[in-house]
Amino acid sequence: MKIEIKSYWSGEVLYAYGCEQNTSLKSLQAAMKCPENLYGADLRGADLCGADLRGADLCGANLRDGS
Secondary structure, eight states: OEEEEEBTTTOOEEEEEEOTTOOHHHHHHHHHTSSOOOTTBBOTTOOOTTOOOTTOOOTTOBOSOOO
């Protein structure tokens, strides 16, 4: 399953990742291994339990629960 991480402001796709049994956490971890940053990423409702976000540029990211 392919998951896209989009900009909170523009809706532009910042990163897309796909694999079997994909999750938002797996997609975010894959995105963090690439040189792109996640500035302004819309991560509302993403289950990031156990995520190691050291070094991630999440400036301006929306991390609300989506409700």
